[in-house]
Amino acid sequence: MSRWEPDARGRLERAALELYSERGFEQTTAAQIAERAGLSERTFFRHYADKREVLFGGAHLLEGAFVETLAAVPSAVAPIDAMGLTLEAVSAFFADRHDFARQRQAVIAANVELQERELIKLASLSAALAKTLRGRGVSDAAASLAAEAGIAVFKVGFERWVRDGSRSLASFLREALLELRVVVGPSR
Amino acid sequence: MSRWEPDARGRLERAALELYSERGFEQTTAAQIAERAGLSERTFFRHYADKREVLFGGAHLLEGAFVETLAAVPSAVAPIDAMGLTLEAVSAFFADRHDFARQRQAVIAANVELQERELIKLASLSAALAKTLRGRGVSDAAASLAAEAGIAVFKVGFERWVRDGSRSLASFLREALLELRVVVGPSR
Numbered sequence: 001m002s003r004w005e006p007d008a009r010g011r012l013e014r015a016a017l018e019l020y021s022e023r024g025f026e027q028t029t030a031a032q033i034a035e036r037a038g039l040s041e042r043t044f045f046r047h048y049a050d051k052r053e054v055l056f057g058g059a060h061l062l063e064g065a066f067v068e069t070l071a072a073v074p075s076a077v078a079p080i081d082a083m084g085l086t087l088e089a090v091s092a093f094f095a096d097r098h099d100f101a102r103q104r105q106a107v108i109a110a111n112v113e114l115q116e117r118e119l120i121k122l123a124s125l126s127a128a129l130a131k132t133l134r135g136r137g138v139s140d141a142a143a144s145l146a147a148e149a150g151i152a153v154f155k156v157g158f159e160r161w162v163r164d165g166s167r168s169l170a171s172f173l174r175e176a177l178l179e180l181r182v183v184v185g186p187s188r
Numbered sequence: 189m190s191r192w193e194p195d196a197r198g199r200l201e202r203a204a205l206e207l208y209s210e211r212g213f214e215q216t217t218a219a220q221i222a223e224r225a226g227l228s229e230r231t232f233f234r235h236y237a238d239k240r241e242v243l244f245g246g247a248h249l250l251e252g253a254f255v256e257t258l259a260a261v262p263s264a265v266a267p268i269d270a271m272g273l274t275l276e277a278v279s280a281f282f283a284d285r286h287d288f289a290r291q292r293q294a295v296i297a298a299n300v301e302l303q304e305r306e307l308i309k310l311a312s313l314s315a316a317l318a319k320t321l322r323g324r325g326v327s328d329a330a331a332s333l334a335a336e337a338g339i340a341v342f343k344v345g346f347e348r349w350v351r352d353g354s355r356s357l358a359s360f361l362r363e364a365l366l367e368l369r370v371v372v373g374p375s376r
Contacts (some may be wrong), residue, residue, distance in 0.1 A: 119307045145339070155336070176333070180333045183333045
């Protein structure tokens with residue numbers, strides 16, 4: 001007897017973020033999220049395996065977008081420049097997501113278990129990027145280092161964008177990559 | 189009725205690593221570790237809160253060594269060079285630990301929960317290094333980026349050293365830092 005619920009996923013997501021912000025992640029149940037969204041608990045579980053997935057359900061899409069974009073960059077482009085182009089392209093993913101990202105970040109910052117899950121997400125992303133770079137003929141260590149550098153840039157740029165939505169994520173990522181280049185600088 | 193057990197901690201550590209390697213981390217109990225070490229279970233729990241701590245008990249010592257060393261580098265030294273000096277100094281920590289590190293890495297690679305714990309350890313280390321750099325007057329983003337870069341170098345250099353103990357950890361870390369500099373390279 002399932003029926004189509006317009007934008008059920010988006011409604012559940014917004015309801016979950018509201019509740020996590022109001023009462024905390026741990027104190028919120030899937031039933032409460034469904035209720036707030038005006039949907040049934042069954043509909044919730046058709047869209048999300050559990051309440052944590054509302055925050056991490058996009059992780060595999062993000063990783064897929066990163067890997068596909070990086071793989072499509074011509075292999076003559078240096079690894080770090082390929083990372084820069086990838087970060088810029090992937091930031092389109094977050095174009096209308098500033099409010100979501102800000103609320104999500106606050107929920108995660110308040111919960112150790114979610115922070116761990118976020119670390120795991122980023123480590124998985126870094127490993128996928130390193131593997132993709134190796135597939136482009138980049139050496140083992142250079143691939144790992146370029147991927148880790150890319151993730152560091154993503155973390156720093158993303159955090160700044162979350163705090164200041166007046167500019168695009170892409171511009172914060174560009175800035176963070178330039179700063180990394182200054183910081184790591186020429187060998188002495 | 190506790191009595192002094194010569195090198196109890198070292199004996200427990202070696203026994204634990206043997207058992208984790210033989211039967212897997214999950215299948216090993218604290219009682220079995222104590223028995224293999226020829227010590228009582230009570231002695232085990234005097235040294236370690238649980239069987240996971242045998243693998244991570246050194247984490248706060250390592251973090252302390254990193255932070256103290258970095259804080260002691262003259263502040264005129266550029267952040268990334270300060271990170272390089274710190275990595276080199278801290279590698280003395282692992283001077284006689286190649287066998288332990290190799291066994292430990294294999295145990296961790298076989299267990300998702302331990303991999304997560306390792307990620308958390310490194311994230312905590314990165315945050316502590318970034319905080320120390322900020323205390324040296326380094327800007328927020330540069331501190332985060334230099335710390336993340338240092339941890340990336342540590343991960344890559346450490347993994348290589350674990351696979352090839354013929355050279356010192358310090359030399360692998362130096363090499364990885366140079367590679368990072370080549371990879372991140374000059375801005376174009």
